[in-house]
Amino acid sequence: MIRYFGSRNKIFNVHFRNIRGHRDDFMEAFPNEGSVDVVEARKVYREIGYTGLLMPDHSPRVPDVANPELQNFAFAFGYIRGLIQAERHIA
Numbered sequence: 001m002i003r004y005f006g007s008r009n010k011i012f013n014v015h016f017r018n019i020r021g022h023r024d025d026f027m028e029a030f031p032n033e034g035s036v037d038v039v040e041a042r043k044v045y046r047e048i049g050y051t052g053l054l055m056p057d058h059s060p061r062v063p064d065v066a067n068p069e070l071q072n073f074a075f076a077f078g079y080i081r082g083l084i085q086a087e088r089h090i091a
Helices: 002-007 040-049 068-090
Strands: 014-016 018-022 025-029 053-055
Touching: 002 040, 040 068
Parallel strands: 014 053
Antiparallel strands: 018 025
């Protein structure tokens, strides 16, 4: 899907998240824990020349954590930044 829409310049921003399961039966997951290979997905975004936003989106609920939305967002944002920084050093 990334290559299909990207090659047509039809990707404007990306809610970069992960899930466990499939389209009609899934649970939200942290970027490093789901069914999607987010490292490979990021490589494909780079391959197609995508320069827009990769923004964190929904994340799983974590029990007994104060402000879980803020902590989960911070983790996801840091993970995305780490992917981008790592690929600069690897490529």
